[in-house]
Amino acid sequence: MFNIFKSIGRYTLLMQKVFSRPEKRRIYYTRIMAEMEALGLNSIGLTAIISVFIGAVVTLQMAITLESPFIPQYMIGYATREVMILEFSSTVVALILAGKVGSNIASEIGTMRITEQIDALEIMGINSASYLILPKIVATVFFFPFLAIFSMLVGIAGGYCIASVTGIMNPTEYIDGLMYCFYTDEISYALVKMAFFAFIVTSISSYCGYYAKGNSLEVGKASTQAVVSSSISIMICNLILTQLLRT
Amino acid sequence: MIKAVNIIKAFEGRTILNDISVEFGSGQTNLIIGRSGSGKTVLLKSLVGLHDVDQGAIYYDDVCFSTLDFKARKAIRKDVGMIFQGGALLDASTVAENVKLPLDLFTEQSEEEKLERVNYCLKRVNLENAHHLYPSELSGGMVKRAAIARAIVMNPKYLFCDEPNSGLDPQTSIVIDNLIHDITKEYNITTIINTHDMNSVMEIGEKIVFIYEGNKWWEGTKDDILHAENRELEDFVFASAMAKRAKMAR
Numbered sequence: 001m002f003n004i005f006k007s008i009g010r011y012t013l014l015m016q017k018v019f020s021r022p023e024k025r026r027i028y029y030t031r032i033m034a035e036m037e038a039l040g041l042n043s044i045g046l047t048a049i050i051s052v053f054i055g056a057v058v059t060l061q062m063a064i065t066l067e068s069p070f071i072p073q074y075m076i077g078y079a080t081r082e083v084m085i086l087e088f089s090s091t092v093v094a095l096i097l098a099g100k101v102g103s104n105i106a107s108e109i110g111t112m113r114i115t116e117q118i119d120a121l122e123i124m125g126i127n128s129a130s131y132l133i134l135p136k137i138v139a140t141v142f143f144f145p146f147l148a149i150f151s152m153l154v155g156i157a158g159g160y161c162i163a164s165v166t167g168i169m170n171p172t173e174y175i176d177g178l179m180y181c182f183y184t185d186e187i188s189y190a191l192v193k194m195a196f197f198a199f200i201v202t203s204i205s206s207y208c209g210y211y212a213k214g215n216s217l218e219v220g221k222a223s224t225q226a227v228v229s230s231s232i233s234i235m236i237c238n239l240i241l242t243q244l245l246r247t
Numbered sequence: 248m249i250k251a252v253n254i255i256k257a258f259e260g261r262t263i264l265n266d267i268s269v270e271f272g273s274g275q276t277n278l279i280i281g282r283s284g285s286g287k288t289v290l291l292k293s294l295v296g297l298h299d300v301d302q303g304a305i306y307y308d309d310v311c312f313s314t315l316d317f318k319a320r321k322a323i324r325k326d327v328g329m330i331f332q333g334g335a336l337l338d339a340s341t342v343a344e345n346v347k348l349p350l351d352l353f354t355e356q357s358e359e360e361k362l363e364r365v366n367y368c369l370k371r372v373n374l375e376n377a378h379h380l381y382p383s384e385l386s387g388g389m390v391k392r393a394a395i396a397r398a399i400v401m402n403p404k405y406l407f408c409d410e411p412n413s414g415l416d417p418q419t420s421i422v423i424d425n426l427i428h429d430i431t432k433e434y435n436i437t438t439i440i441n442t443h444d445m446n447s448v449m450e451i452g453e454k455i456v457f458i459y460e461g462n463k464w465w466e467g468t469k470d471d472i473l474h475a476e477n478r479e480l481e482d483f484v485f486a487s488a489m490a491k492r493a494k495m496a497r
Binding site: 023024027111112115116117120122123124125126127188 | 325327335338401
């Protein structure tokens with residue numbers, strides 16, 4: 001229990017360092033762009049593959065489960081849309097990105113720590129926490145919501161494709177279902193959640209890497225810890241945000 | 248000039264530095280020597296502010312560095328260069344980007360001026376053709392030379408080197424030693440080198456401090472070291488069979 005409070009304290013102090021005034025904004029702008037490419041653009045492929053298959057599988061499952069003369073077919077499209085927008089594109093994609101981006105950040109910063117690159121930055125008078133972590137946080141908080149939108153579109157398209165290819169339902173009914181009872185608030189809710197999750201994944205993973213010590217084995221442990229802690233935090237945050245934003 | 252006054256540093260109850268007082272002059276190569284685990288890296292990192300000392304004070308010229316906060320230290324750190332054991336170049340940046348980083352962050356120079364300075368520093372360490380190489384593409388000696396270029400790019404007043412010769416062959420070690428020594432003289436830098444390489448001691452050591460089990464055991468010059476009446480120092484200096492034979496012959 002004491003360790004948890006100690007970690008929360010150290011995490012808070014690290015975030016205080018991260019959000020202190022940057023040395024030179026132009027340098028940070030360049031780094032933010034580089035991080036957007038490394039952490040955001042490079043995650044598009046994975047997001048697309050997972051979203052398209054999940055969209056297709058959800059449509060198939062719904063079609064099989066909701067097979068009843070009393071339930072209109074367009075409900076399958078409606079249910080797929082709701083699943084994709086409300087939970088999959090934000091929460092599940094965030095969990096997947098915690099694995100990909102989180103471990104990448106923790107191992108990158110952890111390696112910099114054990115090879116004294118962070119010490120070298122400190123010696124130069126650079127706020128290493130801000131220089132290394134802030135661009136990553138800004139990049140992901142800004143970019144991950146776009147990944148969520150992309151995931152929604154690709155997932156819904158996956159559902160449409162499976163409906164067309166297998167003939168399990170009428171694609172026109174699927175489109176009707178997508179447009180049934182559509183509220184744009186749901187999109188805003190998903191994007192707000194994704195921005196929170198982006199912050200959680202990046203800051204926790206950076207924290208795990210920043211305080212890594214020892215050898216490459218410890219970097220591996222930090223990387224694993226980053227994924228586990230980020231995932232748990234995402235689930236807790238998801239519950240709180242859903243309670244706050246949807247009720 | 249850098250001065251440590253009665254510094255004590257302990258980790259988890261274990262004292263690593265025990266009441267060390269020492270002064271390092273400017274324009275000379277000061278060497279901290281000692282066996283592995285003697286505490287010389289902790290001493291160097293304490294001097295440079297990577298470890299906060301538990302007791303005592305560290306002065307950079309007349310400023311008490313150890314009592315300053317992060318912001319106040321930042322002003323002094325612009326005058327500090329450090330060469331780490333493994334080079335500590337940023338893996339994701341090229342050699343030129345590594346050297347240019349302090350200029351980008353702390354100067355208002357134009358891009359041309361910065362490139363000119365980077366070129367000068369890389370030429371000074373004979374790395375003029377390595378601008379676009381990444382650290383993973385460099386040999387051990389090149390990494391050390393790139394680290395020296397980065398350390399001197401801001402014209403430092405204080406230069407710290409943590410075992411600059413580790414992992415290098417004897418010839419490359421001499422090149423690195425001479426480079427550090429020449430730069431020290433050229434810019435009148437206070438240079439402190441951590442080493443257990445006796446070749447470095449005899450080549451460039453002007454002031455030598457011997458650390459033994461966390462204590463300052465001896466200090467003097469490279470001429471004094473061969474005649475010092477100190478058993479632990481003798482054991483360290485004449486550790487190799489060849490050195491022992493040379494001593495017997497003397």
